[in-house]
Amino acid sequence: MNLERAIARLVTAGTYVSVGLLAFGVVGLLAAGRSPLDGGPSLDPGQIVGDIVALRPEGFLWLGLLVAIASPAARVMLALGGYLRLGERGMAVVAVLILGVIALSVGLAIGTEG
Amino acid sequence: MIVGLLMLGGGAAAGLFGSLLGLGGGILIVPILTFGFDLPLRDAVGVSLVSVIVTSGASAGVYLERRIANLRLGMVLELFTAIGALVGGLVAFLLDERVLAGLFAALLVYVAVTMGRNSARRAAPSGDAGSTPPAAPDPSRRSAAFVDRLSGSDYRVRRLGPGAAGSVGAGVVSALLGIGGGAVLVPVMHLAMGVPLRVATATSNLMIGVTATASAIIYLLRGGIDPFVAGPTAIGVFLGATLGSRTAHRVDVRVLRLLFIVVLLYTAFQMVRRALGVA
Numbered sequence: 480m481n482l483e484r485a486i487a488r489l490v491t492a493g494t495y496v497s498v499g500l501l502a503f504g505v506v507g508l509l510a511a512g513r514s515p516l517d518g519g520p521s522l523d524p525g526q527i528v529g530d531i532v533a534l535r536p537e538g539f540l541w542l543g544l545l546v547a548i549a550s551p552a553a554r555v556m557l558a559l560g561g562y563l564r565l566g567e568r569g570m571a572v573v574a575v576l577i578l579g580v581i582a583l584s585v586g587l588a589i590g591t592e593g
Numbered sequence: 594m595i596v597g598l599l600m601l602g603g604g605a606a607a608g609l610f611g612s613l614l615g616l617g618g619g620i621l622i623v624p625i626l627t628f629g630f631d632l633p634l635r636d637a638v639g640v641s642l643v644s645v646i647v648t649s650g651a652s653a654g655v656y657l658e659r660r661i662a663n664l665r666l667g668m669v670l671e672l673f674t675a676i677g678a679l680v681g682g683l684v685a686f687l688l689d690e691r692v693l694a695g696l697f698a699a700l701l702v703y704v705a706v707t708m709g710r711n712s713a714r715r716a717a718p719s720g721d722a723g724s725t726p727p728a729a730p731d732p733s734r735r736s737a738a739f740v741d742r743l744s745g746s747d748y749r750v751r752r753l754g755p756g757a758a759g760s761v762g763a764g765v766v767s768a769l770l771g772i773g774g775g776a777v778l779v780p781v782m783h784l785a786m787g788v789p790l791r792v793a794t795a796t797s798n799l800m801i802g803v804t805a806t807a808s809a810i811i812y813l814l815r816g817g818i819d820p821f822v823a824g825p826t827a828i829g830v831f832l833g834a835t836l837g838s839r840t841a842h843r844v845d846v847r848v849l850r851l852l853f854i855v856v857l858l859y860t861a862f863q864m865v866r867r868a869l870g871v872a
Contacts, residue, residue, distance in 0.1 A: 487657035494650030505824045514596045519821035540820035547647050548809050551802030569739050573668050580675040584807045588814035
């Protein structure tokens with residue numbers, strides 16, 4: 480499989496997994512009669528699995544959002560592996576730099592919080 | 594429950610009209626959430642960023658599979674959009690919401706004027722506006738070989754420097770205002786870099802994911818994304834955009850475009866009022 484096709488499939492799969500999780504969460508939210516304007520819980524990664532097991536909508540919504548946000552980074556990682564295999568060092572460096580910027584945004588968001 | 598359904602419907606309308614008119618849904622999501630649901634502008638931007646990531650994903654996959662999007666060029670430019678988005682995401686939390694409202698009003702006017710001009714151009718007979726002839730490579734540049742690898746089979750990428758600068762700008766605008774950045778990226782790639790319009794549009798769509806992710810992470814970790822609002826909105830936008838992409842060829846968008854320009858200008862007026870503290 481060529482690199483473009485592999486990346487296309489990853490991006491598409493990430494999108495549909497994320498949409499499925501969000502849709503499940505939205506149906507649960509509506510079925511519970513809760514208003515979106517009540518305000519959802521803040522992100523607690525340790526709580527997500529428990530919420531999903533308990534079929535609480537917030538678990539599905541948070542996981543769906545995290546999958547959506549992680550998919551583009553996963554796409555860059557796949558591209559990095561592909562370009563290294565193809566011996567395209569220039570593009571591999573570009574991929575590493577993109578991942579570095581994403582990592583920096585995580586670090587700065589946490590480091591400059593509040 | 595009714596609020597959730599309304600949010601779903603608002604997102605669907607944003608996705609449908611955005612798709613029919615060749616815009617992302619982002620430009621409509623922020624006003625809908627701000628004026629329709631009284632959400633703070635910054636929170637609406639965070640939700641919009643997630644929505645554009647979800648919406649762009651499906652079409653980006655198709656564009657890549659059909660080899661319309663240029664992966665190499667997209668990755669080089671998204672390094673710069675991501676840097677811009679990182680800066681924009683940090684700046685967004687330092688700016689007063691009224692400043693953001695003023696910036697959003699300027700964006701709405703810019704898009705309305707661009708759409709008006711394009712309508713006038715379509716009405717007038719013209720040559721092929723969809724592509725530019727391949728430009729000759731600049732042999733004096735040391736990076737010519739790398740730039741050549743970014744080119745397509747029937748076009749040659751030029752002026753990477755201005756393209757990179759424009760991409761940083763697109764990233765900043767995306768992070769501040771919650772849009773995909775195509776309003777800036779497509780003209781930069783097409784007009785400054787000689788990329789055919791179809792390829793520029795597809796490549797810009799591919800780049801939305803990484804661009805929006807760099808700033809969405811900041812909004813997410815700083816509590817700027819509410820899952821109860823983001824869920825219904827993102828699903829609505831996704832459904833609306835999917836419907837729009839399947840019906841676009843059957844819809845005469847000329848009247849719709851004029852109506853949309855009026856809506857954009859009215860929304861810009863409301864944003865200006867908010868910026869001035871009278872709304």
